[in-house]
Amino acid sequence: xxxxxxxxxxxxxxxxxxxxxxxxxxxxxxxxxxxxxxxxxxxxxxxxxxxxxxxxxxxxxxxxxxxxxxxxxxxxxxxxxxxxxxxxxxxxxxxxxxxxxxxxxxxxxxxxxxxxxxxxxxxxxxxxxxxxxxxxxxxxxxxxxxxxxxxxxxxxxxxxxxxxxxxxxxxxxxxxxxxxxxxxxxxxxxxxxxxxxxxxxxxxxxxxxxxxxxxxxxxxxxxxxxxxxxxxxxxxxxxxxxxxxxxxxxxxxxxxxxxxxxxxxxxxxxxxxxxxxxxxxxxxxxxxxxxxxxxxxxxxxxxxxxxxxxxxxxxxxxxxxxxxxxxxxxxxxxxxxxxxxxx
Numbered sequence: 001x002x003x004x005x006x007x008x009x010x011x012x013x014x015x016x017x018x019x020x021x022x023x024x025x026x027x028x029x030x031x032x033x034x035x036x037x038x039x040x041x042x043x044x045x046x047x048x049x050x051x052x053x054x055x056x057x058x059x060x061x062x063x064x065x066x067x068x069x070x071x072x073x074x075x076x077x078x079x080x081x082x083x084x085x086x087x088x089x090x091x092x093x094x095x096x097x098x099x100x101x102x103x104x105x106x107x108x109x110x111x112x113x114x115x116x117x118x119x120x121x122x123x124x125x126x127x128x129x130x131x132x133x134x135x136x137x138x139x140x141x142x143x144x145x146x147x148x149x150x151x152x153x154x155x156x157x158x159x160x161x162x163x164x165x166x167x168x169x170x171x172x173x174x175x176x177x178x179x180x181x182x183x184x185x186x187x188x189x190x191x192x193x194x195x196x197x198x199x200x201x202x203x204x205x206x207x208x209x210x211x212x213x214x215x216x217x218x219x220x221x222x223x224x225x226x227x228x229x230x231x232x233x234x235x236x237x238x239x240x241x242x243x244x245x246x247x248x249x250x251x252x253x254x255x256x257x258x259x260x261x262x263x264x265x266x267x268x269x270x271x272x273x274x275x276x277x278x279x280x281x282x283x284x285x286x287x288x289x290x291x292x293x294x295x296x297x298x299x300x301x302x303x304x305x306x307x308x309x310x311x312x313x314x315x316x317x318x319x320x321x322x323x324x325x326x327x328x329x330x331x332x333x334x335x336x337x338x339x340x341x342x343x
Contacts, residue, residue, distance in 0.1 A: 012075025018187030038154025068093030104288025167197025
């Protein structure tokens, strides 16, 4: 089984450390910069449970050198995955599956979804770049739960979690999902194959769409966002709007809003990924977490006043610091996106 992790950052590096131990897996990584140089020089180091593990997979910045793969796991953030979509094509064979590990609404969301088969989301896939370059038939959804970070080039630290939920867009328990799940579990991960990956996507997105932008706007850690009365109340309003949208698209929630927020509060003084990106001067992952939810709300006539305000504020924050991708249009300009729904 040939597996390439495209974007071997914090999550990709964590996956690589586990998959590198699995018999029968030929693993390769696509990375760049000092991180790549360190991996090529002395291997990828994982700090986990007080231990230090080193693996030495094939690592390159040129995917064309790797040949066709059985699985390409996209470990980039949503905006990076859009930017590099065409570059992944050199890794594709006839049956190559592409595992989308991005937070938020995936570009393939409407594929095979009754009533929304023709839907394209401008906010996460401008010009249908990923849809055309990759093809939704290759997509396997993946919801990522572990918390990891890059300590220094070539060194990834694991904080908590080992779950990578998998699922086909059509809900089938496919052979390709089963084989990938077996490989991941052999590498020490929890990798259930779900028959409703979209509901799992919404369960994680439910918190990310409010906790991330609120933390970036206020510089507050997760425990404060989840327990400070005014910030918690704002989170409830945003989550309520998102739930109404998700339900219109057929998703369901196995926990209620209060339980979801309480679970976040128990994580403690965690700096959300958006807050970390803000502090590090990196592009903010706004569109897959928030703009796409607004866009989907407009498609099904669900009003989103609280989401609209927070989205506008965090977009402007990103623009003012030049860390919001320039090709993204302000939310008001995508009020009537050029999508074909239900055709």
